[in-house]
Amino acid sequence: MKPALPVRDRRRKVAFVLFVLLVVMIVRWVVQAFADDPEIALIYGEPWEDMRQRSSAAINPAIPDETGFRIPKTDARLRYIHPQYGFDTPLARFFTISFEDERVSSIRMSPQIEPLLLDDALKIVLDLQDQWRRKGWELTSPNIHPAIADNRAWRARLRDINKGGTTYWQADDTFQIMLILHRFKDDRHPDEERYLISLSIGNIWVPREKE
Incomplete structure (x- = not known):
């Protein structure tokens, strides 16, 4: 012992x-x-494996000859790497990428990791819209679905649980973004107004507004 x-x-x-x-x-x-955030780096319509090899966030392979979707294995930001229309989002917890014929067929995400206060949600939305303007995206229907703004009228609309805001942006006639900002009941913060941002990228499904 x-x-x-x-x-x-x-x-x-x-x-x-x-x-x-x-x-x-x-x-x-x-x-x-000091490490970079995990990211999914893609272009709409590209081969699925190109996206997987390029991205630092892990995501499973597509299923051959099937249509479906995958979810990154960690919170990840989207880096849209189109040479003309590229942009970046904050980290997202809800993030799905769909595939068809082993190609990226659509993207749906909420570029945040939790429901946000209105000021914080507007900062993200306004930054995304500024990126799109600088890169040449155009509003699909500026009169019916104008860009979301930080002013008294928009804040009143966003606080209305029956309204919220929806806007559409497109790159030429190739692909389109739908951006939605709306109130969300967060059980963790029952006494606060919290908001969710929804972002979708896919084929053109809303036609341009007629002049």
Whole structure:
């Protein structure tokens, strides 16, 4: 039977273990702080495997000869890498990418990881719309579905649970984005107005507004 360590030695051993744990925690924090967010990098209509190999967020293969969808295995942001119409979103928890014939056929996501206060949700929406304007996206129906704005009228509309805001943007006549911002009942914050952003990319399904 080995003799028990002296009290001083036991304390040194415990202190060393705690020091090692602290160093590990600090290293992990530094790595996470400076690491890029996991991302799905894609172009609408491209081969599924091209998207998988390019993306830093893990996602399963498509199923040959079938239509379906996959979900990234972690929270991930979307990096839309089209050379002309590219844009980036914040991290998303709800994020589905559909496939057909082993190609990316549509994208549906909520570019946030939890329901947000209106000010925070508007910051994301306005940033996305600014990116689209700069890259040449155009409003599909500017009079019927105008761009969402941060003003008194829009805030009143968004606070109305029966209204919310929907706008459509398109790149030439190739593909289209639908963006929705609406009130959402968050059970974790029952006394606060929380909001969800929904973003979809796919074929043109809403025709251009007639002049």
